Amino acid sequence: MPGPLDGIRVLDLTRVLAGPWAAQNLADLGAEVIKLERPKKGDDARAFGPPWLKDAQGRDTGESAYFACANRGKKSLTLDLAHPKGQAIARALAAKSDVLLENFKFGDLDRYGLGYAQLKELNPGLVYCSVTGFGHTGPWRERPGYDFMIQGMGGLMSITGERDDRPGGGPQKAGIPIADLITGMYASIAVCAALAHRAKSGAGQHLDLALLDSLVAVLANQGANYLATGEPPGRLGNDHPNIAPYQVFRTADGSLILACGNDNLFRKFCEVAGCGSLPDDARFATNGKRVANRVELTRLLSEIFLRRTTREWIAGLEAAGVPCGPINDLKQVFAEPQAVARGLKMELAHPTAGKVSLVRSPMRFSATAVEHGVPPPTLGQHTDEVLRDLLQKSTSDIARLRAEGIV
Numbered sequence: 052m053p054g055p056l057d058g059i060r061v062l063d064l065t066r067v068l069a070g071p072w073a074a075q076n077l078a079d080l081g082a083e084v085i086k087l088e089r090p091k092k093g094d095d096a097r098a099f100g101p102p103w104l105k106d107a108q109g110r111d112t113g114e115s116a117y118f119a120c121a122n123r124g125k126k127s128l129t130l131d132l133a134h135p136k137g138q139a140i141a142r143a144l145a146a147k148s149d150v151l152l153e154n155f156k157f158g159d160l161d162r163y164g165l166g167y168a169q170l171k172e173l174n175p176g177l178v179y180c181s182v183t184g185f186g187h188t189g190p191w192r193e194r195p196g197y198d199f200m201i202q203g204m205g206g207l208m209s210i211t212g213e214r215d216d217r218p219g220g221g222p223q224k225a226g227i228p229i230a231d232l233i234t235g236m237y238a239s240i241a242v243c244a245a246l247a248h249r250a251k252s253g254a255g256q257h258l259d260l261a262l263l264d265s266l267v268a269v270l271a272n273q274g275a276n277y278l279a280t281g282e283p284p285g286r287l288g289n290d291h292p293n294i295a296p297y298q299v300f301r302t303a304d305g306s307l308i309l310a311c312g313n314d315n316l317f318r319k320f321c322e323v324a325g326c327g328s329l330p331d332d333a334r335f336a337t338n339g340k341r342v343a344n345r346v347e348l349t350r351l352l353s354e355i356f357l358r359r360t361t362r363e364w365i366a367g368l369e370a371a372g373v374p375c376g377p378i379n380d381l382k383q384v385f386a387e388p389q390a391v392a393r394g395l396k397m398e399l400a401h402p403t404a405g406k407v408s409l410v411r412s413p414m415r416f417s418a419t420a421v422e423h424g425v426p427p428p429t430l431g432q433h434t435d436e437v438l439r440d441l442l443q444k445s446t447s448d449i450a451r452l453r454a455e456g457i458v
Contacts, residue, residue: 054081072235078124126433186261205266
């Protein structure tokens, strides 16, 4: 069956990651996504290499892996939005679209006649989603926002990394651009909710998504810990602020993550580890006591974990139902039997690379399966198709637009 968003057309005016990630989610769900890109240069992310996709002979194609990660399922149309004719084409496409995604600086698209208030007059049902660093209100609304700086400004780096008094201590960013990605995820949810509202009311609306807002929202328990106490939490490395033991331990040949989320799991762990008396020790009898006495508990368990290999620990703990796991590199991740069984790695045919390996969407539906059939597009790959089929431009019309540098 078609995807759940089959019949929805999305005009994607975003670039780099946060906006493109949202648009890719919508494409995965079956929407038709038309990505507008600058002639000749395209999305900035096209230049974010190496690494580049390889062709069948192992040669670089010039298509960046970064761009490929966030743009599958889309059609690429090159268009000069600084030119009045390009703006007219964009307005015509918006009039025929259900959703418009954009991540321009506050007010930029208004200058092109492509702001929400302007497009609402053309298409009252349009769901218009803006993704910016700081949102469309507040004193910082005109400031540019980038993932790294948002991770710092939004508090994530104050709780990420080893403690200052330990080797390697200090603030760390996440290993992925989490502010961009989580904003893209929130934008996807917001668009789907606005489409559900439109189905009942017939009215579109403006969605205002900000990287700062989104990152602060996902501070989750750490944000709640601060609001409950007034004390900013600090960095704990791999330790959990509210649960113990819930951390990394060195084994005889590597490392292991132990996740004892309750008292019963801690008791089971101690039975496997041969330290069955620990749960009866008043210092460690409850989770709260273990958190309070984390340093001594860690000292005791660290000695115990060195007695066995990672594989031996995992075998014993899994048999007892105690959550644990290794720390995989990405080669190991995609080789894990569970990852293979779930098909997390997939391949799509690609016009220049021959094929491209990508990560499958994690969304699974029983009735409207997510189907991946369209690879990340080459720059302007669908320009003629979109102008011809959607806007009824003739071959000569398109040739004139191309000669003028509009497309």
